[in-house]
Amino acid sequence: DTGVSQDPRHKITKRGQNVTFRCDPISEHNRLYWYRQTLGQGPEFLTYFQNEAQLEKSRLLSDRFSAERPKGSFSTLEIQRTEQGDSAMYLCASSHVGEQYFGPGTRLTVT
Amino acid sequence: GENVEQHPSTLSVQEGDSAVIKCTYSDSASNYFPWYKQELGKGPQLIIDIRSNVGEKKDQRIAVTLNKTAKHFSLHITETQPEDSAVYFCAASPSNDYKLSFGAGTTVTVRA
Numbered sequence: 411d412t413g414v415s416q417d418p419r420h421k422i423t424k425r426g427q428n429v430t431f432r433c434d435p436i437s438e439h440n441r442l443y444w445y446r447q448t449l450g451q452g453p454e455f456l457t458y459f460q461n462e463a464q465l466e467k468s469r470l471l472s473d474r475f476s477a478e479r480p481k482g483s484f485s486t487l488e489i490q491r492t493e494q495g496d497s498a499m500y501l502c503a504s505s506h507v508g509e510q511y512f513g514p515g516t517r518l519t520v521t
Numbered sequence: 522g523e524n525v526e527q528h529p530s531t532l533s534v535q536e537g538d539s540a541v542i543k544c545t546y547s548d549s550a551s552n553y554f555p556w557y558k559q560e561l562g563k564g565p566q567l568i569i570d571i572r573s574n575v576g577e578k579k580d581q582r583i584a585v586t587l588n589k590t591a592k593h594f595s596l597h598i599t600e601t602q603p604e605d606s607a608v609y610f611c612a613a614s615p616s617n618d619y620k621l622s623f624g625a626g627t628t629v630t631v632r633a
Contacts, residue, residue: 443621452625453565453610509570509617510555510618510621512557512564513564514562514564
């Protein structure tokens with residue numbers, strides 16, 4: 411499978427815990443994006459990378475959120491001290507001077 | 522920032538009929554308009570896109586039209602089939618490798 415992959419697919423955590431998600435983009439795609447999607451809404455942009463450089467962060471990305479792409483390949487999104495409002499689908503997409511292709515997402519439930 | 526509005530929020534059509542979804546955007550800098558299809562439990566899948574230098578684009582049963590002056594664009598699906606049932610999202614961006622601003626989605630149901 412050469413598409414975008416995300417791990418885990420589902421995560422249930424208790425409020426206050428930290429969680430980390432991983433995204434593996436399509437090989438040789440230099441841009442990687444994170445979006446968040448809540449029920450009944452379209453995806454909302456969080457942040458994106460070109461290679462290992464984080465180029466832009468949305469105001470939605472509070473200081474509890476951090477994203478990295480250390481070697482310009484896979485990326486991680488960490489949420490510290492999770493809140494119930496963080497419950498959502500976290501989507502990753504990648505591109506290479508072209509269209510964005512999305513992964514299947516990680517569904518986070520904060521109880 | 523960009524604001525994309527999409528309607529209708531739900532659409533039910535008889536198999537074989539056409540479906541039309543409309544979107545408007547606010548930022549005149551937007552030049553790239555993709556459409557995504559999302560099935561339950563899956564990520565959005567790009568089905569067609571259009572750039573601002575083109576007014577219409579077709580790919581088999583789907584077509585998109587763009588009116589930059591009025592800042593609106595539409596998705597047309599002809600000869601609908603049950604497998605077209607899904608949530609469809611429009612989006613806008615200044616370019617195809619920059620952040621996308623999405624509409625709220627349209628749930629399309631094709632009745633057999």
